Amino acid sequence: MRFRPEQHIRRQAEIKALREKGRRVDCGAFTLWWLERSDVPAGAKPGPRVCVVASIAAVGRAVLRNRAKRRLRELFRRHQEKIGARIDLMLLARAAVNKLDYPVLEERFLQACNRLPRADHPKNLN
Numbered sequence: 001m002r003f004r005p006e007q008h009i010r011r012q013a014e015i016k017a018l019r020e021k022g023r024r025v026d027c028g029a030f031t032l033w034w035l036e037r038s039d040v041p042a043g044a045k046p047g048p049r050v051c052v053v054a055s056i057a058a059v060g061r062a063v064l065r066n067r068a069k070r071r072l073r074e075l076f077r078r079h080q081e082k083i084g085a086r087i088d089l090m091l092l093a094r095a096a097v098n099k100l101d102y103p104v105l106e107e108r109f110l111q112a113c114n115r116l117p118r119a120d121h122p123k124n125l126n
Contacts, residue, residue, distance in 0.1 A: 003077040009051035009088055018051070018090045025115055027108040029096035030072060034116055037086045048083040050076045054093035068093035071102065075109040082113045 009015060022035035037046065052072045054065040072091040076083075083089065097105065 003073060003080075004047075007047060007049050007080075009049045009090070014088065015051055015090065018088055022088070022090070025112040027112050029094055029100050029105060029108065031092040031094070032109075032112045033090040033092070035088045036084070036117060037088055046085050048076075048080050048085060048087045048089060050088075051090045052076075052093070053090065054097075059093050059095055059097070064095075064098055065093070068097045071097060071105060075106060078106075079110060079113060082110065084117050087116055 009018070018033050018035050022033040025032045025034070037049075050073070052069045054068040054072075056065070059065045059068050072093060076089065076091070
């Protein structure tokens with residue numbers, strides 16, 4: 001499945017809302033923040049959205065930050081069907097994200113996704 005442009009969270013207000021109102025799951029090599037969107041128009045078929053953050057202080061120089069962001073975006077791209085359609089995610093990279101093998105990162109991401117509300121959950125149905 002593709003990682004489409006409309007799946008990127010870019011607006012500072014949306015990122016701030018994720019940090020202030022969202023819930024956090026610590027995954028060791030990264031932190032996953034999530035928030036269920038309520039502003040999706042009726043009849044629209046929304047999909048999950050993501051913002052990936054890798055800071056100099058947490059991850060290091062540009063090469064390491066870019067690698068960390070690529071790895072986290074790929075986790076989202078591969079497993080987005082396991083995330084509810086109205087969920088916004090923010091993935092905050094830590095230094096360990098580049099040190100762990102990809103299957104370990106994938107397992108941690110999937111464990112975190114199991115804690116998120118699903119699209120077929122009765123609360124999410126219109």
